[in-house]
Amino acid sequence: MNDDRSWTEIDLGNYQHNIEQLKKFFSPQTNFMQIVKADAYGHGAFQIAKKAIECGAVSLGVANLQEGILLRYQGISIPIIILSPSLNSEIDQILQYDLIPTVSSMDFARAMNKKGKNKIHLNIDTGMGRSGFYYQNALSKIKEIRRLTNLEIEGIFSHFASAENDIAFTELQADRFHKIVSKLDEKPKYIHIANSSGVIFSPDNYTNLVRLGLLTYGIYSNKPLKDKIKLKPVMTFKTRITQIKTAQKGDSIGYNQTFIAPKTIKYAILPVGYADGYDFLLSNKGIAVLRNSICKVIGKVSMDMTALDISQISDPQVGDVVTMLGDSHDDITAENLTDLFGGLSYELVSQIGRRAKRYYTQNGKIIDSSPLLRREFMPKDLSDKKLGDIIETAIEQRLQSKEIASLVHEDILKRMFAEKDKDIHYRKNFKHSIKFEDSNEFTDYYLTSTELSFSKKLQNDHFIVACAKTEKDLEKYFLRNDVEYRWLLDNKIDLKKMFFSVTSVKINDLELYNEMKISDGSIEIKCYHPKLKELMGKEVNFSISTKTYYPKNSHQLSVYIIEMTQGVDISFESNIVNIEAVPIFSGKSKFPKLVKTDHQISISTAKNEWVFPTSGVVFVY
Ligand SMILES: *Cc1c(COP(=O)(O)O)cnc(C)c1O
Numbered sequence: 001m002n003d004d005r006s007w008t009e010i011d012l013g014n015y016q017h018n019i020e021q022l023k024k025f026f027s028p029q030t031n032f033m034q035i036v037k038a039d040a041y042g043h044g045a046f047q048i049a050k051k052a053i054e055c056g057a058v059s060l061g062v063a064n065l066q067e068g069i070l071l072r073y074q075g076i077s078i079p080i081i082i083l084s085p086s087l088n089s090e091i092d093q094i095l096q097y098d099l100i101p102t103v104s105s106m107d108f109a110r111a112m113n114k115k116g117k118n119k120i121h122l123n124i125d126t127g128m129g130r131s132g133f134y135y136q137n138a139l140s141k142i143k144e145i146r147r148l149t150n151l152e153i154e155g156i157f158s159h160f161a162s163a164e165n166d167i168a169f170t171e172l173q174a175d176r177f178h179k180i181v182s183k184l185d186e187k188p189k190y191i192h193i194a195n196s197s198g199v200i201f202s203p204d205n206y207t208n209l210v211r212l213g214l215l216t217y218g219i220y221s222n223k224p225l226k227d228k229i230k231l232k233p234v235m236t237f238k239t240r241i242t243q244i245k246t247a248q249k250g251d252s253i254g255y256n257q258t259f260i261a262p263k264t265i266k267y268a269i270l271p272v273g274y275a276d277g278y279d280f281l282l283s284n285k286g287i288a289v290l291r292n293s294i295c296k297v298i299g300k301v302s303m304d305m306t307a308l309d310i311s312q313i314s315d316p317q318v319g320d321v322v323t324m325l326g327d328s329h330d331d332i333t334a335e336n337l338t339d340l341f342g343g344l345s346y347e348l349v350s351q352i353g354r355r356a357k358r359y360y361t362q363n364g365k366i367i368d369s370s371p372l373l374r375r376e377f378m379p380k381d382l383s384d385k386k387l388g389d390i391i392e393t394a395i396e397q398r399l400q401s402k403e404i405a406s407l408v409h410e411d412i413l414k415r416m417f418a419e420k421d422k423d424i425h426y427r428k429n430f431k432h433s434i435k436f437e438d439s440n441e442f443t444d445y446y447l448t449s450t451e452l453s454f455s456k457k458l459q460n461d462h463f464i465v466a467c468a469k470t471e472k473d474l475e476k477y478f479l480r481n482d483v484e485y486r487w488l489l490d491n492k493i494d495l496k497k498m499f500f501s502v503t504s505v506k507i508n509d510l511e512l513y514n515e516m517k518i519s520d521g522s523i524e525i526k527c528y529h530p531k532l533k534e535l536m537g538k539e540v541n542f543s544i545s546t547k548t549y550y551p552k553n554s555h556q557l558s559v560y561i562i563e564m565t566q567g568v569d570i571s572f573e574s575n576i577v578n579i580e581a582v583p584i585f586s587g588k589s590k591f592p593k594l595v596k597t598d599h600q601i602s603i604s605t606a607k608n609e610w611v612f613p614t615s616g617v618v619f620v621y
Pocket of ligand 1: 035037083159194196197211212213
């Protein structure tokens with residue numbers, strides 16, 4: 001159980017259920033675009049996007065450039081359509097990140113055409129009265145756009161204004177759209193009009209893509225829908241009681257005394273308010289669930305706190321979990337809560353949990369999480385300001401290369417904010433020692449022993465030690481987060497156990513089993529133990545010792561730091577007389593402490609000092 005003050009749970013299993021139900025309403029030839037704008041209506045765009053792809057989505061819909069970039073940055077590679085009109089100034093980045101803009105004006109179409117080849121979707125306003133080409137002159141506009149030869153019209157679409165409750169108007173829109181589409185001699189690949197409610201209320205046979213939003217999140221857009229489809233809410237918002245109090249008859253509760261206790265009551269102070277997205281209009285109206293019992297919000301919802309009448313609960317405790325919205329009780333679904341104040345469920349879910357960590361679950365198990373700050377990261381911030389300056393200057397000075405500096409910089413931010421495992425993983429107390437000794441068997445080589453230790457949160461019940469003969473073969477192991485140690489073997493020696501082996505691998509004091517697999521230019525050693533399951537998620541000490549051979553004529557050996565690391569100590573020992581160490585460090589300090597004795601050089605930072613990835617030391621001998 002977490003110890004958060006409030007949190008949202010996103011049930012990806014329920015999302016999948018909703019997709020399966022919705023699919024029954026459109027033909028198997030029809031594709032679907034998952035709408036993930038506004039961070040997937042507050043559900044987490046990246047996680048929803050991944051699940052949607054698994055469920056067969058052919059594309060994703062976002063509101064704007066920044067949302068698209070973020071998904072690209074997180075590694076999403078399927079087509080992403082920007083649904084709102086983009087600005088001309090955004091075109092370069094639209095191209096750079098391979099996003100598909102919606103075209104709603106000639107001016108934008110021309111500007112886009114000037115910049116180079118790209119796919120677009122044309123937006124036709126058939127009655128929504130928002131963005132798009134007005135339906136009455138759409139055909140002539142389409143003709144004009146066809147002449148802009150850099151633009152490939154991949155899709156043409158329109159948007160319903162009231163698919164959930166006005167069938168006549170919906171049909172009128174569908175009809176206007178159909179008339180335009182039927183007059184095109186060359187049909188775009190995708191023709192689409194229906195949002196998720198439209199899929200249910202306006203089945204048609206001339207479109208081939210639907211854009212699914214609200215209903216996939218398990219929120220009904222309309223009561224009659226409940227008889228047609230069974231959806232399950234994806235988001236649950238929970239909090240904990242922080243204080244329990246008693247009010248005497250006549251006592252007032254909250255700002256402006258809008259609630260006066262009619263008798264003695266027991267009430268709870270919850271640490272969430274409108275700043276957490278719990279709508280102010282739920283003041284004196286909201287309800288929440290404590291121990292399966294519905295309790296009433298009393299007084300005004302304030303910025304950070306809300307009072308809940310819990311008189312009927314016997315023996316409530318500080319720390320008890322209260323569900324504010326979601327799955328557990330029909331009365332607190334987004335649509336029923338917003339009904340209480342005439343609000344909009346779309347708005348409520350996209351606001352709620354603004355100060356809460358998100359937990360993604362499937363079959364009741366937490367499979368991922370994302371803290372708040374991470375969600376608000378925008379890659380636009382990438383190129384700017386403090387962090388950028390610190391890192392780039394640090395590395396630039398060392399490497400004398402702007403390009404590499406900016407690559408490293410991006411890499412660091414990616415690791416910190418956008419990688420698929422949403423918690424920041426980093427190493428602490430990193431110690432790496434390498435020792436050369438003369439070898440009797442192979443006189444051209446040093447017998448090399450390495451010892452690596454660090455502490456880190458254990459992510460899996462196993463990990464890999466990898467060794468390869470070329471940088472290219474080793475490269476793939478840098479991208480994998482289940483690899484804890486990598487070694488580049490001299491090109492002239494064979495990939496054999498006698499040339500590279502682990503002599504000991506431990507997690508805390510537990511000696512692990514290891515299994516060697518040699519293939520395709522690399523050695524992979526899997527380190528595992530059944531007991532590791534119990535340690536997952538906990539911070540543990542890794543220690544990995546290896547034995548290998550290193551060519552005397554190489555004259556240099558590099559040690560890299562490739563993860564965020566706090567506290568580094570790298571040492572090199574041998575009986576070679578002339579050794580130099582060149583540390584290339586990025587982080588707050590570029591100049592780690594260097595201590596040299598007759599046979600040893602060590603490079604170290606303070607224990608709590610951060611060292612950024614791609615730092616390292618080159619030992620020259
Ligand atoms: C938001 C949006 C949708 C999704 O609508 P839902 O009602 O949430 O299904 C579809 N198309 C466009 C253009 C949108 O902006």
